[in-house]
Amino acid sequence: MARTEGIKDFRCYINGEWVGAQSGETFESHDPFTAKVWSRVPKCDARDVDRAVEAARNAFDKGEWPALTPSQRGHLLRKLGDLIARDADHLASTEVQDNGKLYAEMRGQVGYIPQWFYYFAGMADKVEGAVPPIDKPDMFTYTRHEPVGVVAAITPWNSPLLLLTWKMAPALAAGCTMVIKPSEFTSASTLELMRLVEEAGFPKGVVNVITGFGQDVGEAISTHDKIDKIAFTGGEVSGRRIMQQASVNFKRLTLELGGKSAQLVFPDANIDNAVKGVVSGIFAATGQTCIAGSRLLVHESIHDEFLEKFLALAATARMGDPMEMTTQVGPVTTQPQFNRVLSMIDMAKNEGATIRMGGKPADRPECGDGWFIEPTVFADVKNEMQIAQQEVFGPVLSVIRFKDDDEAYHIANDTAYGLAAGVWTSDMARAFTAAKRLRAGTIWTNTYRAVSYMMPFGGIKNSGMGRESGQDAIYEFLETKAVWLAF
Ligand code: NAD
Numbered sequence: 001m002a003r004t005e006g007i008k009d010f011r012c013y014i015n016g017e018w019v020g021a022q023s024g025e026t027f028e029s030h031d032p033f034t035a036k037v038w039s040r041v042p043k044c045d046a047r048d049v050d051r052a053v054e055a056a057r058n059a060f061d062k063g064e065w066p067a068l069t070p071s072q073r074g075h076l077l078r079k080l081g082d083l084i085a086r087d088a089d090h091l092a093s094t095e096v097q098d099n100g101k102l103y104a105e106m107r108g109q110v111g112y113i114p115q116w117f118y119y120f121a122g123m124a125d126k127v128e129g130a131v132p133p134i135d136k137p138d139m140f141t142y143t144r145h146e147p148v149g150v151v152a153a154i155t156p157w158n159s160p161l162l163l164l165t166w167k168m169a170p171a172l173a174a175g176c177t178m179v180i181k182p183s184e185f186t187s188a189s190t191l192e193l194m195r196l197v198e199e200a201g202f203p204k205g206v207v208n209v210i211t212g213f214g215q216d217v218g219e220a221i222s223t224h225d226k227i228d229k230i231a232f233t234g235g236e237v238s239g240r241r242i243m244q245q246a247s248v249n250f251k252r253l254t255l256e257l258g259g260k261s262a263q264l265v266f267p268d269a270n271i272d273n274a275v276k277g278v279v280s281g282i283f284a285a286t287g288q289t290c291i292a293g294s295r296l297l298v299h300e301s302i303h304d305e306f307l308e309k310f311l312a313l314a315a316t317a318r319m320g321d322p323m324e325m326t327t328q329v330g331p332v333t334t335q336p337q338f339n340r341v342l343s344m345i346d347m348a349k350n351e352g353a354t355i356r357m358g359g360k361p362a363d364r365p366e367c368g369d370g371w372f373i374e375p376t377v378f379a380d381v382k383n384e385m386q387i388a389q390q391e392v393f394g395p396v397l398s399v400i401r402f403k404d405d406d407e408a409y410h411i412a413n414d415t416a417y418g419l420a421a422g423v424w425t426s427d428m429a430r431a432f433t434a435a436k437r438l439r440a441g442t443i444w445t446n447t448y449r450a451v452s453y454m455m456p457f458g459g460i461k462n463s464g465m466g467r468e469s470g471q472d473a474i475y476e477f478l479e480t481k482a483v484w485l486a487f
Pocket of ligand 1: 237238
């Protein structure tokens with residue numbers, strides 16, 4: 001796939017129109033492989049937020065959108081899914097240029113994204129109220145599920161389209177309208193998606209996108225009293241701030257935050273499969289996934305054999321241009337993140353962890369001027385070290401030994417996070433026990449990183465609240481109304 005030549009100018013999408021920021025200002029977005037500016041994006045502020053919220057509010061309260069039947073909303077969502085499938089190549093390569101994700105992975109991911117729109121399109125007309133057998137003979141009661149209202153979706157830089165889809169498909173199926181703020185580092189694919197929203201025929205104002213920084217546009221959203229719900233994916237610090245600010249009008253919240261997920265390899269595991277799963281669990285997307293299996297817990301009896309095989313496989317990872325189908329590890333998405341990961345590597349060295357691989361920027365001709373860091377492995381890590389407790393969000397693995405199952409579960413759960421865990425075992429009783437004892441929103445057994453529109457995704461503890469995907473997700477965008485009638 002080819003990169004866009006020159007500098008591309010993007011505009012925001014508000015009330016069905018392509019507009020610049022009221023300030024007239026823009027900011028630049030870099031291609032992480034070339035480290036050069038490739039696009040300019042409007043630098044919105046609170047005035048643009050007001051404009052987008054007003055459009056979303058009007059579209060929610062009156063006009064075409066609230067008059068549509070749920071089946072008609074489903075029809076629009078299905079159409080959008082079809083258009084995404086048609087333009088998957090373009091959407092995928094836009095995200096590769098803006099974010100540095102691998103084209104090989106993005107093509108598969110964008111090809112799968114329509115399934116969320118089809119799934120929630122099918123659910124739009126299957127949201128049914130209840131008729132409780134009320135304990136009062138002179139009364140009839142029923143419940144209605146109604147859209148929560150104007151939803152703000154705030155998304156991070158690591159998977160802009162997929163994480164937006166997880167919010168957009170159920171929110172629109174429920175009948176909400178939306179104000180979307182992508183990350184300041186990766187606005188492009190979200191804006192490209194709006195071309196398809198327009199083509200699908202969504203009424204004006206139903207979906208709006210404003211671009212800008214967390215500290216101004218983000219804060220103007222979280223404090224806005226005409227927004228009813230925030231669906232957020234991002235870091236723990238931003239999540240905490242949003243939760244505090246959202247209390248102004250008690251906004252509903254879905255928070256998908258960080259992780260420090262453990263991969264547990266038991267002595268009865270198929271070692272070769274586990275090695276492959278753990279390598280991809282940490283180094284896929286250059287470790288920049290909330291579900292990165294960044295703590296490897298290995299039973300002491302297989303620790304050395306496992307680590308040798310792991311290092312041998314990880315050493316074969318091909319780094320380079322993310323547009324190339326053969327590349328396996330791409331650049332870090334942003335320069336600040338590149339610096340942050342390197343400083344966390346230094347921190348781990350100072351804490352006494354033993355470096356077994358990488359630990360520095362990649363100095364390979366195929367990496368050009370990009371923000372590349374060598375896949376990095378620390379052994380002899382103690383779970384209380386900061387490298388085992390803080391989310392790195394980069395290609396850095398911490399390896400920890402365990403003596404028995406109880407110790408493995410204790411170490412795995414001894415973290416502020418609770419997003420995911422991986423279990424590698426051939427003993428099914430152990431697999432079920434692990435699924436019960438591990439405190440995380442997703443448990444993968446003999447696999448890692450699988451996701452589906454049918455399976456709920458979300459965290460416990462500091463990894464957040466609420467669930468995306470699966471049947472429950474639509475109820476995150478609905479309120480239940482109780483109706484009483486006396487005879
Ligand atoms: P971030 O929190 O810095 O930014 C996320 C979004 O929030 C951006 O759009 C940003 O502009 C906005 N933002 C920042 N401060 C804000 C504020 N005060 N008010 C409102 N909005 C604000 O996160 P990031 O660096 O873009 O993404 C990485 C983080 O996202 C990691 O911690 C990762 O674990 C997490 N993540 C979680 C999931 C999940 O599903 N649990 C998925 C992907 C990423």
